Amino acid sequence: MTIAEAVDTLMRDGMPLRFTAYDGSSVGPPDSPLGLELTTPRGLAYLMTAPGDLGMARAYVTGDLLLHGVHPGDPYDALVSLQNNLRFRAPNAPEALAVVRALGLGNLRPPPPPPQEAAPRWRRAVEGLRHSKGRDAGMISHHYDVSNRFYELVLGPSMTYTCAVYRTPEDTLEQAQAEKYDLVCRKLDLQPGQRLLDVGCGWGGMVRHAAREYGVHALGVTLSRQQASWAKEAIDREGLGDLAEVRHLDYRDVVESGFDAVSSIGLTEHIGVRNYPAYFAHLRDRLRPEGRLLNHCITRTHNRRQDIGAFLDRYVFPDGELTGSGRIITEAQDAGLEVMHEENLRRHYALTLTGWGRNLRDHWDEAVAEVGEGTARVWGLYMAGSRLAFERNEIQLHQVLATRTTADGRDGFPLRPAW
Incomplete structure (x- = not known):
């Protein structure tokens, strides 16, 4: 045979x-x-x-x-x-x-796995318990510390690695990413002089947009050293040092409070479903009364806990977990936040991934020279598969907007949404 x-x-x-x-x-x-x-x-x-x-x-x-x-x-x-x-x-x-x-x-007889593959979960225990600070730092580094230049090639000038928001299908990737940041700012009702905390800030896109366009004092934190270094250089380059700051820090180690707003764009996927209560409680405690929280993350179409699959876990998002928007809302409410609005941007993520795939294809030779063909192949496969999953409603992207309502019922919102 x-x-x-x-x-x-x-x-x-x-x-x-x-x-x-x-x-x-x-x-x-x-x-x-x-x-x-x-x-x-x-x-x-x-x-x-x-x-x-x-x-x-x-x-x-x-x-x-x-x-x-x-x-x-x-x-x-x-x-x-x-x-x-x-x-x-x-x-x-x-x-x-x-x-x-x-x-x-x-x-x-199994051959040795490719060098791009993370260890199986049972072997990751040497780095600590799942979603402990030490282990999370290692898993984040596996994905985000690939190469800042590689991310520039794939993500484009915005250096934004989260779902964009397309006003029309004809919008460019850069226009859509700017609209995403602006939509978050509008939902948070940012005003000049206010204080914003952006957890899981990546390369500082939200921090810089909020400081530049809305005049807020913005603090971003990320577990990736390479992201923090790139973000600091971008802040200096744009002359935003008096308003914007990015720290290499676990969001759990942010001790400041009294923020007018907190944004979390693409972090929840990494923290573990069992940690949602502590996560939302920590972010709630960072807010002033009537302060707003915007949580933006990939979700499942159901609310059961489910691992992300062998390929994604070994090659893309080690220890990543997804659940549904209902679970996100429930945990936010149980932490004492009042949920005011939620929105599904599933189709927008398919369009975003289309743009990233086009960028990788168009810059393939330089990307391979930067990170090697094996890693570039991982990214091409992962982004194409994710695009298909969003198109077919196998996964979704939800923004959940909440507020720290006061004991006497003041939520800080107008009667109708202003964004």
């Missing part, structure tokens, strides 16, 4: 695109514009020892599995075709044994 024949055995409706293997075998429509090529025995061992998305990711990241007909910086079209048409079936015991024998028992 050839490799292609073994693969075909596992297909419920046949291979939807052309598949070729290093043993010279092939299966699937010869005229397919898209194709999969298995180039090495190591790639086969990855597929056999980690069935599902982890094995395919390992083989793809190392170049042992190639996607033809798409650019590695933006393999979206291939993922759409595979998700629409690739259907596996569970072979019976004799079939499974025949496949394994044909492909070789030696391939059941």
Whole structure:
């Protein structure tokens, strides 16, 4: 049995695109514009020892599995075709044994994973308990300390790694990111001279926008040293040092209080669902009475706790967790905040990821020179897959706006939204 024949055995409706293997075998429509090529025995061992998305990711990241007909910086079209048409079936015991024998028992010995892969969760315990300060710092570094130059290539001039807000589909990525920051500022009703705390501030985009456009005194904190360094340079470059500050700091270590507003844009995904009560209580305590909190994060379509999947956990967001907007709202309310408004920006994130994928494709050679082809492949795969998930309502993006209402019921809001 050839490799292609073994693969075909596992297909419920046949291979939807052309598949070729290093043993010279092939299966699937010869005229397919898209194709999969298995180039090495190591790639086969990855597929056999980690069935599902982890094995395919390992083989793809190392170049042992190639996607033809798409650019590695933006393999979206291939993922759409595979998700629409690739259907596996569970072979019976004799079939499974025949496949394994044909492909070789030696391939059941797992090869070392690619260097871009984080350790499995059980091995991360040496860095501390899940979502402890020390372990969180390591997991954040895994993703965000890749290379500031790489992020500049992918994210564009805004250096903003969160969902943008598109007024029209024709908006540029930069216009949409500026609108996102401005929408957050308007929801928080920022006024000159007020104090803003931005937790998980990234490269300081929100801090700089709020200081520049609204005249507020803005403090941002991030666990990434590279982000903090880039943000400080940007603040100095824009002459905002009298209004804006970014610290390399865990949000749990912010001791100042009395802020007029707190923004959290893309942090909640990293803190762990079981930590939501402490998270919202800490942010509540940073606010003055009638102060506002805007929480912006990726969510699930349901409110059950669910891990993010093997590929994302090992290659993209180690220890990341997602749940639904209902859980976010519940925890904010249980912490004593009054929830005033929520908004789903799911389709906006699909458009944002389209822009990032285009940037990676257009700057592919420089990106590969900066971080290596394996890491660049991880990002192309992750962003294309995430775009598809947002488009198909498998994940969502919610903004939840809340306030620290006083004991006598003052919330600081007008009767109708002003943003």
